[in-house]
Amino acid sequence: MTYRSNLERVLSDGKFAVTVEIGPPKGCDPNKIKEKAKIVNGWADAFNITDNQTAVVRMSSFASCCILKKMKMEPVMQITCRDRNRIALQSDILGAAAIGVKNILCLTGDHQSFGNHPGAKGVYDIDSVQLIHILRNMRDNGIFQSGDKILAGNPDVFIGAAANPYADPYELRVDRLEKKIAAGADFIQTQSVFNVEKFSLYMDEVCSRGLDDRVHILAGITPLKSVKMTERMRFFVPGVDVPEHIAKKMENAKDPKEEGYNIALELISEIKQIKGVHGIHITALFWEDIIPSLVKDSGLLPRL
Amino acid sequence: MIITKKKEFKDIVDVVGKGPVFIAGCSECATICHTGGEEEILEMKNALIDKKIEVTGSILLEPACHLLNDKRLFRQHKKELERANKILVLACGNGVQTVSEISKDWDVISGTDTLFLGEIKRANDFEKRCQMCGECFVDTFEGLCPVSRCPKSMLNGPCGGSKNGKCEVDSELDCIWILIYNSLKEKDELHRLNELRDCKDWSKSLKMRRTL
Numbered sequence: 001m002t003y004r005s006n007l008e009r010v011l012s013d014g015k016f017a018v019t020v021e022i023g024p025p026k027g028c029d030p031n032k033i034k035e036k037a038k039i040v041n042g043w044a045d046a047f048n049i050t051d052n053q054t055a056v057v058r059m060s061s062f063a064s065c066c067i068l069k070k071m072k073m074e075p076v077m078q079i080t081c082r083d084r085n086r087i088a089l090q091s092d093i094l095g096a097a098a099i100g101v102k103n104i105l106c107l108t109g110d111h112q113s114f115g116n117h118p119g120a121k122g123v124y125d126i127d128s129v130q131l132i133h134i135l136r137n138m139r140d141n142g143i144f145q146s147g148d149k150i151l152a153g154n155p156d157v158f159i160g161a162a163a164n165p166y167a168d169p170y171e172l173r174v175d176r177l178e179k180k181i182a183a184g185a186d187f188i189q190t191q192s193v194f195n196v197e198k199f200s201l202y203m204d205e206v207c208s209r210g211l212d213d214r215v216h217i218l219a220g221i222t223p224l225k226s227v228k229m230t231e232r233m234r235f236f237v238p239g240v241d242v243p244e245h246i247a248k249k250m251e252n253a254k255d256p257k258e259e260g261y262n263i264a265l266e267l268i269s270e271i272k273q274i275k276g277v278h279g280i281h282i283t284a285l286f287w288e289d290i291i292p293s294l295v296k297d298s299g300l301l302p303r304l
Numbered sequence: 305m306i307i308t309k310k311k312e313f314k315d316i317v318d319v320v321g322k323g324p325v326f327i328a329g330c331s332e333c334a335t336i337c338h339t340g341g342e343e344e345i346l347e348m349k350n351a352l353i354d355k356k357i358e359v360t361g362s363i364l365l366e367p368a369c370h371l372l373n374d375k376r377l378f379r380q381h382k383k384e385l386e387r388a389n390k391i392l393v394l395a396c397g398n399g400v401q402t403v404s405e406i407s408k409d410w411d412v413i414s415g416t417d418t419l420f421l422g423e424i425k426r427a428n429d430f431e432k433r434c435q436m437c438g439e440c441f442v443d444t445f446e447g448l449c450p451v452s453r454c455p456k457s458m459l460n461g462p463c464g465g466s467k468n469g470k471c472e473v474d475s476e477l478d479c480i481w482i483l484i485y486n487s488l489k490e491k492d493e494l495h496r497l498n499e500l501r502d503c504k505d506w507s508k509s510l511k512m513r514r515t516l
């Protein structure tokens with residue numbers, strides 16, 4: 001069996017996968033992203049490169065993936081529908097596949113009003129479900145969205161999507177996931193999990209529909225760095241559910257950093273037990289240097 | 305209806321300069337929006353005169369987007385127009401352009417900001433309903449338009465950010481996808497949300513002209 005990417009190989013082998021997010025710098029200094037990448041190199045199976053996350057202008061996801069490739073690290077290129085229409089999106093997919101990007105994660109994107117250019121015109125020509133579907137058709141059927149044929153090479157990539165187990169209305173959460181799978185998603189990275197109980201229920205439903213056999217789900221983990229960050233995640237980030245008991249723990253901690261780290265360790269060990277979860281996706285916002293020990297202490301890597 | 309809002313008066317004064325200016329309002333949408341009816345024309349006239357700006361006259365166009373009516377009505381105000389070097393139009397962007405078309409010798413100034421095609425909920429309360437995409441398919445979405453009413457125009461919504469029925473982008477705004485969901489749920493047809501909605505054909509919105 002040949003695999004498209006290292007991430008696909010790890011997941012298909014039934015191993016518990018680890019992905020780590022790297023945010024490109026707010027500037028063109030390639031050393032900035034290289035430094036971040038060096039810290040986490042070897043501590044994940046693939047590395048997500050965000051695409052102007054929260055609508056703040058940063059080095060492009062595509063260029064950052066090129067830099068990572070040169071460092072012999074495997075990127076997951078994130079691509080959003082906010083800034084590009086179907087022409088640019090498909091063109092970037094071809095370009096990324098050409099330079100050897102093997103994983104692409106399709107997102108609708110955070111609305112421009114949240115970022116540092118609120119006056120920008122959002123594109124939103126298509127949405128994430130449609131992007132997943134387009135990518136699958138490009139890969140498997142060699143056709144563009146318009147139906148026109150690809151003439152010189154289909155992008156052979158492992159297709160990713162995001163899922164939020166906490167969003168309203170709860171009743172639709174697994175349906176939304178199923179829709180993304182039907183559209184063509186091979187793997188899913190979820191919103192940061194803090195409320196394990198609710199996530200468990202979600203996964204029960206996922207497994208009872210047999211979706212865990214059709215897609216690889218990586219649960220999101222975000223180590224909390226401070227009380228302020230906990231508050232922000234709790235009240236201002238759409239679709240995040242930080243339960244009271246975790247917020248309390250952070251508030252009462254002598255050393256919030258250490259507490260946040262321990263909470264993350266606990267979450268990982270609980271999530272590992274949940275049926276249908278095939279890996280962990282770590283997003284350590286402005287705290288990348290914590291990742292190697294988090295991955296090691298939680299027993300994720302190196303694999304025994 | 306075309307929904308407009310008043311521009312800041314000081315911004316209008318900046319553009320009008322010393323005048324003299326002629327004011328044109330609109331009998332339809334701008335009247336209902338209270339941005340360009342009889343009252344607003346009078347109000348604008350007095351405010352400009354207070355600023356020592358000469359106002360040579362005014363007119364209520366019927367409506368401002370009607371080329372032939374504009375021509376006819378302007379002829380009746382020839383003298384007042386001749387004394388002005390600017391025309392301030394209190395109507396939607398279409399009205400401003402129609403007036404521009406027949407007023408090559410004047411500087412034509414937009415006096416309102418045109419927002420959207422929307423519904424009158426009650427007096428002075430308007431809500432966006434449509435962005436004239438060229439191919440209406442609201443019947444597939446329970447008569448609710450996600451193209452114009454979801455800030456991300458998602459056809460396979462909702463996104464992951466909707467909370468308590470409100471939109472993640474603006475907590476005052478109903479998440480249109482929750483409204484669609486509620487309506488389907490009531491009919492016990494939630495399964496319809498699982499149908500993958502194809503990309504929209506925006507070439508349909510390219511039509512620049514239609515004749516009857």
Ligand code: SF4
Nearest residue numbers: 434435437440441449
């Ligand atoms: S589908 Fe198009 S035409 Fe119909 S209401 Fe929405 S924007 Fe207007």
Ligand code: SF4
Nearest residue numbers: 454463466471472479
């Ligand atoms: S919350 Fe609802 S209306 Fe707002 S962007 Fe998401 S799907 Fe669209």
